[in-house]
Amino acid sequence: AGSVVRRDRFSGGPARGFLSSLAADERIFDADLAVDRAHVVMLAEQGIVDDGVAGGILTALDDVEAAGHGALPDGEDVHEAIETAVIDRVGPDGGRMHTARSRNDEVAACIRYRLREDLQDAAEATVALREALLDAAADHVDTVMPGYTHLQPAQPTTVAHYLASYESAVARDTARLLEAYDRVNRSPLGAAAFAGTPFDVDRERTAELLGFNGVVDNSMDAAAGRDFLAESTAALATHAVTVSGLAEDLVVFANKGYVDLDDAYASTSSIMPQKVNPDSLELVRAVAGDAVGGLSGLLTTLKGLPRAYNRDLQRATPHVWETVDAVTEATAVAAGAVGTAEWPAETLEAAAGEGFSTATGVADALAMAGVPFRTAHEVLAAAAERADGGTPDVDALDAVATDVLGESLFEYVPRERIEAVLDPRESVASRDSAGGPAPEAVAAHLDAAEAGID
Numbered sequence: 001a002g003s004v005v006r007r008d009r010f011s012g013g014p015a016r017g018f019l020s021s022l023a024a025d026e027r028i029f030d031a032d033l034a035v036d037r038a039h040v041v042m043l044a045e046q047g048i049v050d051d052g053v054a055g056g057i058l059t060a061l062d063d064v065e066a067a068g069h070g071a072l073p074d075g076e077d078v079h080e081a082i083e084t085a086v087i088d089r090v091g092p093d094g095g096r097m098h099t100a101r102s103r104n105d106e107v108a109a110c111i112r113y114r115l116r117e118d119l120q121d122a123a124e125a126t127v128a129l130r131e132a133l134l135d136a137a138a139d140h141v142d143t144v145m146p147g148y149t150h151l152q153p154a155q156p157t158t159v160a161h162y163l164a165s166y167e168s169a170v171a172r173d174t175a176r177l178l179e180a181y182d183r184v185n186r187s188p189l190g191a192a193a194f195a196g197t198p199f200d201v202d203r204e205r206t207a208e209l210l211g212f213n214g215v216v217d218n219s220m221d222a223a224a225g226r227d228f229l230a231e232s233t234a235a236l237a238t239h240a241v242t243v244s245g246l247a248e249d250l251v252v253f254a255n256k257g258y259v260d261l262d263d264a265y266a267s268t269s270s271i272m273p274q275k276v277n278p279d280s281l282e283l284v285r286a287v288a289g290d291a292v293g294g295l296s297g298l299l300t301t302l303k304g305l306p307r308a309y310n311r312d313l314q315r316a317t318p319h320v321w322e323t324v325d326a327v328t329e330a331t332a333v334a335a336g337a338v339g340t341a342e343w344p345a346e347t348l349e350a351a352a353g354e355g356f357s358t359a360t361g362v363a364d365a366l367a368m369a370g371v372p373f374r375t376a377h378e379v380l381a382a383a384a385e386r387a388d389g390g391t392p393d394v395d396a397l398d399a400v401a402t403d404v405l406g407e408s409l410f411e412y413v414p415r416e417r418i419e420a421v422l423d424p425r426e427s428v429a430s431r432d433s434a435g436g437p438a439p440e441a442v443a444a445h446l447d448a449a450e451a452g453i454d
């Protein structure tokens with residue numbers, strides 16, 4: 001009889017499908033079973049329900065689990081549907097499962113429980129990407145390449161220095177995900193609707209049974225708070241933006257022939273037989289748009305919500321599921337693309353000096369010889385203008401210096417030294433400041449970064 005009563009409670013009328021989150025709640029089916037079990041065990045331990053009744057409910061929950069989400073009776077959400085399924089099996093005593101709680105603390109617990117797992121997967125994907133970046137970097141400490149600002153050749157660097165720059169950024173993304181995890185990992189159970197309960201519940205016990213690292217203390221905060229969703233989604237979106245930059249670079253580098261992406265990460269054209277396109281990385285780049293959209297949708301839903309519970313929250317949750325799935329997958333694809341890419345050293349080194357990218361090095365050499373850096377900058381700017389996109393040779397540089405300074409370049413810097421700094425490889429080797437591109441500086445950085453992963 002109980003089951004008939006329960007099922008009739010959710011009629012929903014014409015808005016039935018609109019009201020129900022049952023389909024979307026498949027994501028938290030396992031979480032809800034875990035939360036139900038912990039709550040029932042705690043109720044029995046506290047003497048709030050009889051052991052016999054608790055045992056019957058736990059057996060029914062096993063049965064509901066075995067039948068799966070698809071076998072649940074219709075309901076407004078997974079919490080109600082599981083409760084109906086338990087009552088169907090146990091009889092009215094099954095309704096004791098919902099003693100001393102509300103769907104408000106229940107759903108918050110389920111989301112936190114499931115999100116922990118998803119954040120762990122996301123964080124692991126970031127670590128795998130960092131390993132792929134560091135492994136590739138270790139092979140290319142001496143591979144000189146052009147470095148860009150404003151998409152124009154700026155100064156020579158190395159493939160290792162470039163890749164390690166992204167590893168550093170992704171390491172901070174990992175840290176942000178783990179910090180979000182720590183705040184997700186708190187139990188709201190025992191808050192009930194928001195106002196607590198007269199039953200003698202043991203909130204620490206349900207937290208412990210579910211592996212939470214403590215409780216969300218204030219019961220209104222516990223039921224209403226969704227900043228943990230915002231923080232998690234923000235960490236994911238920030239990471240997605242990091243990875244989109246990497247993807248964009250790889251698309252541009254592939255276009256120039258500076259990186260060879262493995263066929264597994266490229267696609268052919270359905271009409272143009274000669275084409276091999278970096279589609280996977282373009283999709284990785286696009287996932288940042290989804291993630292930023294997810295964050296924006298979530299924050300806009302949460303903005304201005306009054307305390308303590310409003311049904312808007314039902315539509316807040318899917319933003320985080322969609323974001324975490326897309327971002328974790330994109331991160332894994334990026335790791336695969338980086339791990340299988342080849343960097344053609346000769347092509348890269350030949351390109352590294354293009355666009356007079358060694359000009360700063362010559363200015364630095366002049367400044368080191370005592371010329372004020374701004375004056376040295378003027379000399380090289382004039383030389384760059386005369387060279388018109390090319391790289392001047394030593395004599396051309398000397399001619400400009402003589403015009404601007406009224407003295408030969410060689411009064412300051414020996415010819416061989418100028419020749420050396422015009423060589424991209426020497427240029428890179430000279431920039432050995434901490435964190436710079438010189439091979440020994442990068443090697444030291446890579447050691448520290450590796451240690452940061454272990």
Ligand code: ARG
Binds near residue numbers: 021104314
């Ligand atoms: N499906 C709802 C959600 O996701 C569960 C909580 C419903 N609570 C309520 N008071 N209507 O938020």
